[in-house]
Amino acid sequence: MAAFALVSWLFIAMIFFAQRAIVPALLIATVFPYLFLPEAFAIELPGLPDLSKTSAISAGLIAGLLLFGARSRSAVQLPVLKVEGRKFRFVLFSLLGAVVIGIVLTVLNNAEWLVYGRVVLPAMRPWDAIGRLFDLIILATPFFLARKYLATPETHRALCKALVLSALVYSLLMLVEFRLSPQLHNWVYGYHQHSFLQHIRDGYRPMVFLEHGLWVGFFIFSAVMAAAALWKAEKKSKWLWALAWIFIILMFSENLGAFAIGVMCLAVFFVANRKMQILFVSLLALAVVTYPALRQAQVIPLDRMILAAGSISEDRAGSLIFRINNEDRLLERVAQKPLTGWGSWGRDRIYDDTGSNIVVTDGLWIIMLGGWGWIGYIGFFGLLAAPLLFMSATARRKEMPPETIALALICAGNLIYLIPNATLTPIGLLCFGALAGFAEFDQLKQTADAVDEPLQTSRSAYGYTRFPQKQTLGQTTADLQS
Template identity: 40%
Template sequence: MPNTLAYVVLFGWPIVVLALFRLLPAAQAFGWSMLAGYLLLPTQAGLDLPGVPVVDKDGVPVLSAGLMLLLGVGAARTGRRAREMAGPAPRHWLANALLVLLLASPLLTVLTNADPVIVGSFVIPGLRIYDAGSIVGALAISVLPFLLAQRLFASPESHVALLKMLALALLCYSLPILFEVRMSPQLNNMLYGFFPHEFLQHIRAGGFRPVVFLHHGLWLAILVAMSVLAALALWRQRLAEGARAGQWLLAAIYLLVILVLCKSLGAVLIVLAFLPAILLLGVRGQLILAALVAGSVLLYPMLRATQVVPVDRVVALARSISGDRAASFEFRVANEEALMERAALRPLAGWGTWGRPLIHDPESGQSTSVTDGAWIISIGSFGWLGYIASFGLLTLPILLLARDGRKLGLSPATAGLALMMAANLLDLLSNATLTPVTWLIGGALLGRHAHVPRAEGDAARSAPPPRRSWGLVTDLAASRDRPAPGGGAGRRARNL
């Protein structure tokens, strides 16, 4: 159970958010509110009242930041330049439709799950209209970072700023990570009085898998993996600008070492899969790769149902690496197949919440299934309607940018964010690592698709688009051809 300090920190976080909005421009204040809150707040503390969604570490930062934006706190300090970074960012019509579907489909889920689930003497009650408000409220809070980021992180400059926030946050977070690698994951217990998961799952390869203040070590590992890609994207961005970029390459190497120490094979493999693209390809190539991954993730349940995904080959590959990893993967696959069969009984709107989508032992009533991947959780709870709505919103920004990237003049920073989002999407197939950071990046990408720079005068509007990044070779050539750092171009690059 969380101690008193956990609740004091959680419900005192709005004071921190207020201070950030007083000191920083709105976009930076929002970004740091979300990132710091996700990294530092306790996981199991929260306010759970009947009929309303739980207010916890995922909700407090975004609700606090939304309130600051609504009240205009710190607006006078934002400045004209920062306001120009954030445009109106109207949402795409398909994004609007998916958002409506996401918030409306739980009503159908509730209406079709009024019957109880009876397993022997074990009974899970049916859902009531009363429950729809809590479910819709929780979904609305989860997508609020997506909606706010569309406005605050819509411009090319804001994408560079967001990458810097993500990389710097994990560089600082590497210190407690290193502590837990050496001393075992104890910080959450030492500070907040509880351990968020099973300790045995965090003993790996004769050492420990760090957790710090997140839900699980796997959640931490994928975030570190995304920070590696963020640092490399900043390196490519600085090369394209003709500025010095070595510090970001060193940061990426350091974060890669931290990722290896996190002892998560899946996150390491994801980074290794994306490294050649972010190192060698231009913006267009990176976006195409991200779109292929996003499309595959969106279609994954259908590919699994039709046996297109070569599960047996993946098991054989895992067995060649580690017998324990292969056994873990086989167990996960067996659970997913059983849960898919149960989800197929109510395919449109799912089984709802309270453990209704799970498989239970007929004698004890205890759940015999393990839900790992976010995709199977979504389909089991809210059916295909809920899955298409949530994963459609997550994948749509990447697909739109890959389609319209040529006319938008996208930068390496935006391509890097797209690859980070694709990495997180890929991890959602095996883990439920759908976090506020995921929605934040997705909103920033969709906002960039709709962003129209504010310019004063026709001359500014007719200015040529930014130079495209065709690949690492052209970026290196550009860094040699640009003026020296003492010149105007160097000063502008350093100011980003």
């Protein structure tokens, strides 16, 4: 069933792009498969990256745009954008170049075999750089597509609506797992995607179809912020009710970290003024980018963090101590190859004399730093943090609606979440990319709202035919109303 779902999605994604305009198709073809395709499963393809949930999403987006993107542009007049954030664009592509250079240098600097008892880790070969670049393309596809097509306030509102509507659906599935335990993935695909024991708390922590209950918590946090933005922008009671319901779901989802981040971001969103909001997300982005250096310099108050965790429960304090000890040992390993890291195949891990791996890597920051060194880390995390660090400059150029501020807070919360976890998802990359496009581009001329209802709008509503005529969206909307 899992293999059938992954392969089928490639064709379903193309149907979405064939039937809908680019923006709603992009949103649906990213959010829907992320929430429902199988986890912890991949199809090995000879000479190509494995077909997993992440690669299936990116492949579906690329195939849909290549086959049907031109038709959609003819059927619907997209906003005309011009580059205004030239400094931001230079920084963005410089950081992307740093990631590519870091990959090449990492491969060149790891040409030796590593032997630990009975375990032999292969050297990295020149063609491994090509494989890692393919992995980068697969991972970054939602980011760069969002940068191009979700760069306006209207598309930010569409993204928020997609998050809220999908979270309302997902909340019903979470209720099932609250009561019956995390079983939906097992019922549909025939296996549990993660350890069942990790999801037994005072009750059950839902996983639904995501990698772990922590991923579910972060998705629900994102929807909470999106609902808050829609209510603040439109003042419609339906968004207030949605906010209240999704927040309650988050509160009972057994995700203390996501709940704490949610409360903090909601307070900043509703209480702080625009300057303070921008300062808040900028400082968080800067703190995450420099976090490894702060850890090595022993600036982070780890003792206070352990005491705070202990005040909640001994289990949480023990988990934090275990995580910190593992990170300290991995940082010592990084210090042996600080610029390039150790590359793939588990070469960044620590092994005992029998060849058993004796460390656990959870946070994306230590995974990136150990695998690709400081060059790759700064390049990759810099790409994510750059839209937040440039928000002050962007705000001097144009207004920032509530939806854009909410996306910034979602991204800031995501960066915090990447310290203890590797929760960088296609939906999160859509948010980062949408902010990057907002910082880089300005809209030349206004068009009617082409994306206000992202989950209902189809090409037929815009007069799409097999032979599309040149027609502006404003004219088409007027025709529909008449």
